[in-house]
Amino acid sequence: MRINMKPEEAKDILSDMRDQHLCFLESSENKDEWKKKYLKEAWACDSGAKALEKQIPCKPEEYVPDFPYNIFSTQKCAKCGTPVIGKKISKYCSECGQKIDWGEE
Known part of the structure; x- marks a missing residue:
């Protein structure tokens, strides 16, 4: 079973x-x-x-970098705050391993 x-x-x-x-x-x-x-x-x-x-997906938070020349739409991990560049490219945070919820897949 x-x-x-x-x-x-x-x-x-x-x-x-x-x-x-x-x-x-x-x-x-x-x-x-x-x-x-x-x-x-x-x-x-x-x-x-x-x-x-860490396998329970968390939605990323918006992230505004400190420097003005950033051209990427950037978000950060909701658990550790590490920037996650590129929407829906990373399934997990590269720093803490938290699964990222990008919404509908």
Whole structure:
């Protein structure tokens, strides 16, 4: 059985798993080996959620360069502010890897 899932849903599931693992770690009854295991799993869930968040497209923001001789229509990444030159050329930000939503494709 194959389940289709959007990045938003997968990110939310991983974030919930991370939070559950961290709650488990707060219990003083747990042995050290369990704490290490759950801390690693919580870190893995957090890393996965952050990676999936970059797959959720964000619309670029308008960017007006500081110099007057720019002839390009320029926009910037909504997450990190890196300029993205050329509408619809880049699917991802070259700096942070965020997927860019150029509208209808």
